[in-house]
Amino acid sequence: MKSILHQxxxxxxxxxxxWDGLERWFRLKSDVLPLWVADIDIRTAPAISEALAARAATGEFGYTLFSREAQRAVSSWYGRRHETEVDPNHVLFSNGVVPGLTQIVEALTETGDGVVIQSPVYPPFHELVTGLGRELFDAPLEQVGGRFEMDFVALEESMRQAKLFLLCSPHNPVGRVWTEEELQRVIELAKRHDVIVVADEIHADLTFPTQRHVALNRLDSNVITVSAPSxxxxxxxxxxxYIICPDDVWRKRIIxxxxKHHVLPTPFANTAIVTAYTDPRAERWLDQLRAELEEQADYLVGRIQESLPRLTCFMPEASYLLWVDFAALGLTPDERKKWLQQDVRLxxxxxxxxGISGQTFERINFGTRRAILDEAIERLVRQIGETTQPEGNAFV
Structure with a gap:
């Protein structure tokens, strides 16, 4: 099979x-390389394209229910890929993972209730909690021995004051795939303090071949999972x-x-879920992509360590996002943003x-062709070697 990532x-x-959002939203010129929003510069699996084309050929695009076939496909996928039994009747459609998380928090908490997150974490985790008028409790991750780990003391203290915990697994942006032992401790703390656990597992199926994702609902049948093939x-x-919610009362409240918000799938959403999760060709395609992403991550981390030693990054364990610390350059977030966009052209x-611990960091999306990553590295090398900070503050 030809390379997927380097097409x-x-x-x-x-x-x-x-790509086009840079000019339309930020008024940036086309020579700025976009390594930001989390999608990959590739075509989807051919099996999915074919299925969508066949669905389009029917010419029928009326209001659509979440299909029983799609529910069964999710159940089958979790059984095969994650060794987890999922009742198809427990699977609800959601028009995106962030909308799904928002629907759950709105349904299962009240204004003023506490919700726990672990920063640095995907910005909508912060935004949806505060936007719904819930109180945000942060149990920041710790850097330990070259990787990020959970601070269970801080997590328990936050759970004492909260009703719900949003877990990012695998974690965006730090790239951790949580171990079974770590997840067991999360479940134990949640039970001790009567906290609902909601796991965002959207990056789970991009766990690298050398790692092992543990689906949280395999360890505890009473957690809620939000995910997608997206x-x-x-x-x-x-x-x-989709949302997997085994608890009947919670599920009814989410529905x-x-x-109230008129959540329904498009006909293409049903088709995509069914094909992604049941067509063997799509599954083989995914396994190749996972291997290529791990190889790409290893390459990029190696290049940064060799060519940009002032930057610090840890090898991710899943997906295509790299969390890079620019602290050694001594720039404020606003100065760094201006420098990257105007001088480096990234x-x-x-x-x-x-989150507050992300002040010196940038997230790099390496889900693109190797040539684009090489160009990005060369631009950084040139600027870090030649550029000084505003007001003459040299890089140290």
Missing amino acids: TLDRTGTDSVK KAFNIAGLFAS QVQN FLSPGPPF
């Missing part, structure tokens, strides 16, 4: 958020996501919130929205 695909002029198969624009995801 030539020009996404400019396609209304791509990642990251794994690069179909985020189809908004084909009530969804009905657009990355800035660290501050991920």
Whole structure:
């Protein structure tokens, strides 16, 4: 099979958020390389494209229910890939993972209730909690021995004051795949303090071949899982996501919130979920992509360590996001943003929205062709070697 990750695909002029959004939203010129929003510069699995084309050929695009076939496909996938029994009747459609998390928090908590997160974490975790009028409790991750780990003392203290915990597994942006032992401790703490655990597992199916993702609902049948084939198969624009909620009372309350917001799938969402999770060709394609992403991560981390020793990064264990510390350059977040965009000509995801511990970080999306990554590294090398900070503060 030909390389998936290194195919030539020009996404400019396609209304791509990642590529065309730079000019439309930020007024940046086309020579700025976009390594930010979390999708990959590849075509999806051919089996999914074929299935979507066949669905489009029917010419029927009316209001659509979440299909029983899609529910069974999710159940089958968790059984085969994650050794977890999922009742198809417990699977609800959601129009995106972030909307799904928002629907759950709205349904299962009240204004003023506490919700726990672990920063640095995907910015919508912060935004949806505060936007719904819930109180945010942060149990920040710790850097230990070259990787990020959970601070269980801080986590328990936060859970004492909270009703719900949003777990990012695998973690965005630090790239950790949590071990079974770590997840067991999470479950124990949640039970001790009567906290609902909601696991965002959207990056789970991009866990690298050398790692092992543990689905949280394999360890405890009373947790809620939100996921999608969108990251794994690069179909985020189809908004084909789902919620797995075994508790009947919780599920009914989530459905009530969804009905209020008129949550329904498109016909293409059903087709994409079914094909991604049941077509063997799509599954083989995914396994190749996972291997290529691990190879790409290893390459990029090696290049940064060799060519940009002032930057610090840890090898991720899943997906295509690299969390890089620019602290040694001595720039404020605003100075770093201006420098990256205007001088280096790179657009990355800035660290501050991920939490207070992200002040010196940038998230790099390495889900693109090797040539683009090489160009990004060379631009950084040139600028770090030649550029000084504003007001003459030299890089140290």
